[in-house]
Amino acid sequence: MSVSVIGAGAFGTALAVSLASKGQVALWGRDTGWARERENPRLPGVRLPAGLQVTARLEKIDSETLLLALPAQVLGGFLTEHADWLDGRRLVNCAKGIDLATLTGPSALIAAACPKATVAVLTGPSFATDIARGLPTALTLACADPQAAEALQTDLTTASLRLYRTTDVAGAELGGALKNIIAIAAGAAIGAGYGDSARASVVTRGFAEMQRLASALGARPETLNGLSGLGDLVLTCTSEQSRNFRYGLALGAGRPFAQGTTVEGAATARAVSSLARQKGIEMPISDLVAGLAEGRIAMKHALNLLLNRPLKEE
Numbered sequence: 001m002s003v004s005v006i007g008a009g010a011f012g013t014a015l016a017v018s019l020a021s022k023g024q025v026a027l028w029g030r031d032t033g034w035a036r037e038r039e040n041p042r043l044p045g046v047r048l049p050a051g052l053q054v055t056a057r058l059e060k061i062d063s064e065t066l067l068l069a070l071p072a073q074v075l076g077g078f079l080t081e082h083a084d085w086l087d088g089r090r091l092v093n094c095a096k097g098i099d100l101a102t103l104t105g106p107s108a109l110i111a112a113a114c115p116k117a118t119v120a121v122l123t124g125p126s127f128a129t130d131i132a133r134g135l136p137t138a139l140t141l142a143c144a145d146p147q148a149a150e151a152l153q154t155d156l157t158t159a160s161l162r163l164y165r166t167t168d169v170a171g172a173e174l175g176g177a178l179k180n181i182i183a184i185a186a187g188a189a190i191g192a193g194y195g196d197s198a199r200a201s202v203v204t205r206g207f208a209e210m211q212r213l214a215s216a217l218g219a220r221p222e223t224l225n226g227l228s229g230l231g232d233l234v235l236t237c238t239s240e241q242s243r244n245f246r247y248g249l250a251l252g253a254g255r256p257f258a259q260g261t262t263v264e265g266a267a268t269a270r271a272v273s274s275l276a277r278q279k280g281i282e283m284p285i286s287d288l289v290a291g292l293a294e295g296r297i298a299m300k301h302a303l304n305l306l307l308n309r310p311l312k313e314e
């Protein structure tokens with residue numbers, strides 16, 4: 001099998017289903033008891049195709065290309081444990097977050113753990129269920145090596161999944177990670193009853209924050225204007241399919257939120273807040289989301305913290 005997927009959550013399973021339309025694909029998960037039913041409870045209603053083999057044994061996988069679809073905060077531990085097995089392959093990060101322990105993105109974690117690997121990133125606006133159902137979706141494939149980027153773009157494109165390519169790994173990865181924070185803020189604005197105009201302000205000023213930090217970390221500005229930044233921001237700030245947006249809705253409304261749901265923006269906001277402080281960059285919305293997620297800031301104070309900031313040029 002030329003491509004395998006590591007991480008059998010909603011996204012890993014959806015990517016494996018889409019890729020299985022082109023050939024045999026292996027999907028690794030740490031607990032695959034559900035596979036007998038040919039349906040992953042993390043992706044209900046999607047029947048796994050015959051060409052998709054599910055396994056809990058890494059040693060059964062021998063693909064040159066691995067899509068790493070684990071949550072950002074568990075990726076570092078997985079890389080440390082399996083670095084020897086992973087190194088030398090083409091490793092495509094699919095997680096959208098920034099590691100709290102190191103304040104780096106997944107591709108830097110991969111490069112540090114696997115120095116001989118080709119590192120790439122697959123990101124952009126896409127709900128797992130849309131991909132798995134074969135609905136038309138466009139994503140960004142980023143790899144610093146232009147030839148490897150082109151090869152991966154060809155290998156990972158399917159009939160319904162169209163990939164664009166870039167060599168700006170930092171920009172693509174940061175677009176996907178940072179939009180999750182803004183999706184929480186947008187959800188909180190709606191959940192608190194502040195209305196659609198407030199949400200539009202949060203999205204626009206949030207996008208300005210994303211661009212500020214991304215530029216300071218070496219991203220090309222135009223990358224953030226593409227699928228991985230603006231595209232994914234639009235999707236996750238407007239749809240209740242987004243877990244980050246739904247988490248924000250719950251925060252804003254003062255409702256509890258389902259434990260165990262993957263909400264990458266909460267930890268990423270904390271990482272970004274620290275990173276921005278180190279770099280001397282203003283990230284008021286990210287700081288606020290970090291404070292809300294940690295319980296340091298109460299929702300009833302959130303609005304004033306934003307509205308009472310000094311007036312400035314746009």
Ligand SMILES: NC(=O)C1=CN([C@@H]2O[C@H](COP(=O)(O)OP(=O)(O)OC[C@H]3O[C@@H](n4cnc5c(N)ncnc54)[C@H](OP(=O)(O)O)[C@@H]3O)[C@@H](O)[C@H]2O)C=CC1
Pocket residue numbers: 007008009010011012029030031042069070071072074077078094095096097126127128129261262264
């Ligand atoms: N869902 C989506 O629509 C999209 C998700 N993404 C990104 O993909 C990444 C994964 O998200 P998603 O698949 O949705 O998450 P899910 O919550 O659906 O699944 C998380 C998966 O990670 C596994 N996992 C957790 N901890 C470990 C660990 N220590 N070792 C091995 N496996 C572990 C879980 O295993 P177990 O089931 O055993 O707990 C589960 O299979 C995130 O960064 C997300 O932002 C990107 C685009 C779209």
Ligand SMILES: O=C(CO)COP(=O)(O)O
Pocket residue numbers: 096124125126127180183232235236241242243244245262263264
């Ligand atoms: O990244 C996503 C869509 O592009 C999925 O968003 P959530 O993780 O908020 O569900």
